[in-house]
Amino acid sequence: MREALEGSLAIARAVALTKPDVVAAYPITPQTHIVENISKLVADGDMHTEFVSVESEFSAASVVLGAAAAGARAYTASASQGILLMSEVMFNIAGLRVPLVMTIANRAVGGPLSIWNDQSDSMAVRDAGWIQLHCISNQEAVDTTIQAFRIAQETDLPVAVCMDGFVLTHTMEVIDIPSQDEVDAFLPPFEFAGALDTANPRSMGTLVDPNYFPEVRHSHHAAMGKALAKIEEIDEAFAEVIGRASGGLLTVDGPKKAKVGIIAMGSVVGTMMAGREHYGGEVGEARIVKLRSYRPFPAKALRAAVKGLDKVIVIDRAISPGMGGVLGTEVSAVLSTLDKAPKVFNYALGLGGRDIPETMYRDLLTTIEAKDAPRFAVFDADLEKLPPEDR
Amino acid sequence: MIEYRIHGRGGQGSVAAAYLLAAAAFEAGFTCQAFPAFGAERRGAPVMAFVRIDEKPITLRSQVRNPDFLIVQDETLLLDPTLTNGLKPGGAMLVNSRKASAEIAAKFDTRVVAFPATDLAVKVIGKPIPNTALLAAFLALTEHVPQAALAAALKGRFHGAMLEKNLALIAEAAGAVEAGAWKETADA
The missing domain is CATH 3.40.50.970 (Thiamin diphosphate (ThDP)-binding fold, Pyr/PP domains)
Known part of the structure; x- marks a missing residue:
């Protein structure tokens, strides 16, 4: 009911x-x-x-x-x-x-x-x-x-x-x-x-x-x-x-012709979908891969899901200090066996409950278009809050 | 999609108000989403809660940053300079206060209705909890959701004498404001 x-x-x-x-x-x-x-x-x-x-x-x-x-x-x-x-x-x-x-x-x-x-x-x-x-x-x-x-x-x-x-x-x-x-x-x-x-x-x-x-x-x-x-x-x-499924191992949502993809787990996927609806016209419509099964890791399905993409943004809701994102690292490893692997940009978002607004979709897609876009960042960290020696 | 932000103090039932508004919207056939601004809850501390209602599924999970409407359960929060942050042009604010609406409106760049919900709650249910009276007044002003849907939502939350008192309270509150004054929603 x-x-x-x-x-x-x-x-x-x-x-x-x-x-x-x-x-x-x-x-x-x-x-x-x-x-x-x-x-x-x-x-x-x-x-x-x-x-x-x-x-x-x-x-x-x-x-x-x-x-x-x-x-x-x-x-x-x-x-x-x-x-x-x-x-x-x-x-x-x-x-x-x-x-x-x-x-x-x-x-x-x-x-x-x-x-x-x-x-x-x-x-x-x-x-x-x-x-x-x-x-x-x-x-x-x-x-x-x-x-x-x-x-x-x-x-x-x-x-x-x-x-x-x-x-x-x-x-x-x-x-x-x-x-x-x-x-x-x-x-x-x-x-x-x-x-x-x-x-x-x-x-x-x-x-x-x-x-x-x-x-x-x-x-x-x-x-x-x-x-x-x-x-x-x-x-x-x-x-x-x-009468309804939950998305098997992963689900792929968005245009087949998309050149940019977003891979994420959990509720942030919904926010990215809302962001795409609002800002897709402005910054382009990304293919969104909702990863449901994290363990076991669906390597084969992931390789198929990124077919045709030039760039992939992997959102991590955790960090491995000294390495970077965990999901991002794993996605990079799995995609490395592809002949034409998309470039992976791995961003940690919303750590410790930092609110993730739908404008984040636009900010992520804009950021990776820059030549010097970082391959990993705690994306929503405001470095101005830190003393210079800690940035 | 219509987005609401409820401001109150711990103990005034702001989260309950958000859940009731969402449940009422569901009773009226909308999809809904309601959640608190998660924090360490303390009685008397400023709290916020958020509601979204729509005709289609809601996937957005962020806090409500650009509300169409504000409901303010405690007039001391009017002193908070961030109170109306992000409120859409064409939006409106319902404030629990004995003051005249115009007196409060003079200090804000939005439409304001002041409504003495705590007084009414004390009179009808014997407790200074303004949330259900404010909701009834708010729904009378906006007509987003019929009063009957709010009554149905209350039946899911209260029972016995407390339910009867709250039903009497919302009936009186709904009749005390200008019906449909905020019927048009803010610019999306």
């Missing part, structure tokens, strides 16, 4: 529709409303779930790891420092190939302390081995959350659904929440062949010596590669039942 809902409440209701056996979470801004609403649904008897209130994110991740290992459908949510505190367990969840789902309400990582949105937190756990899907709207976040449970159990991989903190979590907009019947038709009951079973005892997470460790890592990497097709297939299956 279409309703005007705050993003966090919509996510809580989407999670409820998947009927998780166990939810464990520790509140942190801007994830708080999600778990508050889940807790309320459980307390009101509208959700038959064991809600475990824990004393830290480390415990939240540990509880869902244990629950899923025991064969339960499990969910958690966090952000920022909470993700960092979870990170040790996150590597274990993925490395032990335990399927569960987490929402990352993307927020900057301190210090200095910032409660506002960027994607430094999910980027910090890029290599934990989780599937990472990014959403541009609350509708996509709802749909992707439901899809994530099926992706997890069909790949034996944990899935992080990334949604921009505040910008999505605290925004009310029109969202269609699927019915229970629709979700039941799409999402089978939880099944995990690797679950622990007292009738057939075995060990999970044992010491793996050098004779086997590289094979474990290889199989994890290979499973991620196979997940590419699963993510697309499950998005299509969702569309068949519920």
